[in-house]
Amino acid sequence: MLAKDIVQAIQAEPLSIWNNNLLNKDYSMAFASDLMSDALAMIQNYPESTILITGLCNSQVLRTAEMLDIEMIIFVRGKKLPEESLEIAAEMGFNIFTTEYTMYETCGILFGKGLGGIRGSHTS
Amino acid sequence: MAVILHEEFKVERNDYSNAGKISSRVKDFLKQIGVNPKTLRRIAVACYEAEINLVIHSDGGMVYMDVMDDGSIQLTFEDVGPGIPDLEKALTPGFSTASNEARNLGFGAGMGLPNIKRVSDGFDITSSPEGTTLKLSFTDRNE
Numbered sequence: 001m002l003a004k005d006i007v008q009a010i011q012a013e014p015l016s017i018w019n020n021n022l023l024n025k026d027y028s029m030a031f032a033s034d035l036m037s038d039a040l041a042m043i044q045n046y047p048e049s050t051i052l053i054t055g056l057c058n059s060q061v062l063r064t065a066e067m068l069d070i071e072m073i074i075f076v077r078g079k080k081l082p083e084e085s086l087e088i089a090a091e092m093g094f095n096i097f098t099t100e101y102t103m104y105e106t107c108g109i110l111f112g113k114g115l116g117g118i119r120g121s122h123t124s
Numbered sequence: 125m126a127v128i129l130h131e132e133f134k135v136e137r138n139d140y141s142n143a144g145k146i147s148s149r150v151k152d153f154l155k156q157i158g159v160n161p162k163t164l165r166r167i168a169v170a171c172y173e174a175e176i177n178l179v180i181h182s183d184g185g186m187v188y189m190d191v192m193d194d195g196s197i198q199l200t201f202e203d204v205g206p207g208i209p210d211l212e213k214a215l216t217p218g219f220s221t222a223s224n225e226a227r228n229l230g231f232g233a234g235m236g237l238p239n240i241k242r243v244s245d246g247f248d249i250t251s252s253p254e255g256t257t258l259k260l261s262f263t264d265r266n267e
């Protein structure tokens with residue numbers, strides 16, 4: 001699913017854009033969790049085509065994405081990063097968005113549109 | 125086996141705002157010397173979980189990174205206490221004594237040590253009330 005279509009589907013607002021070209025990139029999977037240990041454990045194989053969806057909003061999310069080489073992060077429930085974390089975000093090179101939808105709604109919408117989970121492709 | 129690159133970093137107890145910076149530096153160093161991306165990711169994940177453990181569970185300590193002449197990478201995490209009373213329990217997925225503060229960071233799920241063990245090629249942990257030492261090794265390979 002193209003990043004720009006993901007953004008449109010959940011009416012997400014950009015919080016920090018590192019590379020505009022990535023809006024045309026095709027991401028094949030998403031992983032959602034508020035537990036960074038889960039993200040660190042589960043996202044192993046294709047981080048560059050996986051987006052991270054989370055309700056946790058602090059610099060450890062950015063560190064986690066950095067360790068995993070994830071490019072695109074979506075915060076749910078309209079959460080925004082504190083100013084100092086946004087500065088780190090710009091340095092590290094992420095495209096970060098926020099959506100008003102809850103975690104459940106965000107995942108439901110994107111899954112429904114064909115963005116699969118990390119354990120296998122979406123079938124319906 | 126000789127050490128060809130050595131770096132060391134200090135970790136302060138409860139220094140939440142800097143948590144992860146060491147792992148970021150380690151990752152940068154290893155990226156620069158051309159470690160394979162997948163190996164690099166395994167190292168980054170293990171290093172970050174272990175660094176967080178020092179911040180949230182220990183009284184502070186040191187992280188040592190050694191690159192050996194055979195291309196393998198060793199990470200050593202040495203803290204000054206309070207130690208882990210029951211190592212077997214600590215290694216059980218889901219076991220955690222993390223504070224609420226640590227949980228607010230997104231840690232404390234009790235998955236750190238099991239994750240570290242899974243992604244590393246060598247894993248050795250010893251602990252006493254004087255401190256815990258975790259030694260990890262990684263073989264760089266075209267995974």
Ligand SMILES: Nc1ncnc2c1ncn2[C@@H]1O[C@H](COP(=O)(O)OP(=O)(O)O)[C@@H](O)[C@H]1O
Pocket residue numbers: 037173177178181182203205206207208214215219220221222231232233234235236237238256
């Ligand atoms: N460096 C350390 N010093 C003291 N206790 C530790 C250390 N590392 C881990 N532990 C203990 O082992 C438990 C399990 O660690 P871990 O698997 O990383 O889970 P978590 O950090 O999420 O609690 C911790 O909750 C803590 O009790």
Ligand SMILES: [Mg+2]
Pocket residue numbers: 173176177231232235236237
């Ligand atoms: Mg831990």
